[in-house]
Amino acid sequence: MERTSLFSDSVTAPGQFPLSLGCAQLGNLHRPLSNEDAVSIVESAWEHGLRYFDTAPHYGLGLSERRLGQALRGRPRDTFIVSTKVGRLLESRSVDGTPNRDRLHHVPATHERVWDFSRDGVRRSLEESLERLGTDRVDVVYLHDPDDHAAEALDDAYPALEELRAQGVVRAIGAGMNQSALLTRFVRETDVDVVMIAGRLTLLDSSAADDLVPACSERGVGVAAAGVFNSGVLATLGSGEPVTYDYAPAPDAVLHRARRIQHLCHSYGTDLATVALQFPLRFGPVETITVGCDSAEQVARNVTAAQAPIPEGLWEAINQLIDCQLYTR
Secondary structure, eight states: OOOOOSSTTTSBSTTOOSEEEEOGGGGTBSSOOOHHHHHHHHHHHHHTTBOEEEOOTTTTTTHHHHHHHHHHTTSOGGGOEEEEEESEEEEEOOOOSOOOSOSSBOOOOOEEEEEOOSHHHHHHHHHHHHHHHTSSOOSEEEEEOOGGGHHHIIIIIHHHHHHHHHTTSOSEEEEEESOHHHHHHHHHHSOOSEEEEESSSSSSOOGGGTTHHHHHHHHTOEEEEEOTTGGGHHHHTTSSSOOEETTEEOOHHHHHHHHHHHHHHHHTTOOHHHHHHHGGGGSTTEEEEEEEOSSHHHHHHHHHHHHSOOOTTHHHHHHHHHHHHOOOO
16 A cells, blocks of 8 residues: 655755654653743754644643744744644543642643543544644654554544544544554554554664564554653763663663764764664664753754765664663563
8 A cells, every 4th residue: 555655845945864852741741941941943854844743632742732833833834744643632620739740741730631532532632733733734643652542542532533534634644652563563464544653663673673563564654763762861971961762761771872872882982872862763664763951952953863865884883782782661
């Protein structure tokens, strides 16, 4: 089954590397951001040629969507792609001074996230996202983390997305997860256009190459690779900053493997973060690398890393190393 790439013409400005902005940080992921800093991240991404922006209601209880909409307001709508996600509804709750229970996002506890992969839940979620974004449409809608709701997501939520696509409400539909097994089911059992895989096409865990990548190649489904730094370890190792793997302190075994790969990169005259950023593009169905940035300066660094040449012979050496040092869940 062949499809025209959703990202081929508009994911970046002409001539730019296929990098896209993940907007979890706009929802105060890990630390608070001012509105001004959040907008500056999007503006920096735009100035560097990025034209695909991914968000979700989950990110900061809707804060990411509101800030992204604010930052993109006034730009010609046909010049960029926005994706959001469904599966969690935001239900109002009384604010009594209790800190938000979400350990990742620094936002007031004004709402609760409620799992809902029903047809009505999908439509309501999208309508509320459009309102927060201040737009009349999004380009891509993903089912967000349906790990524990596979039956409802396949039987109810997916058909709802299929209806929305058929009606022209959205251009493309898919699913986004940090595991490849269920994503592979979606690729093989439905007619999704694109999937987003987080943290499973990386130097430390390329397990999605075993099932998801072949399925996407066979079915003509595009892949957005996110979590390429495994939440930090591949970007911050040796920097003195806290080193995390999949949003928790990195285990010793992971640190050992990461240091071996880092040493190999240094021996070829490059750095771990640059290689980690470009690694997923070695897999054919991957069309964009979606990275989160917590400052305008970090956007610029990632763009530089994305465009840096990889020394000849390094990929072959990486393959030999990670084939026997692969860390999988």
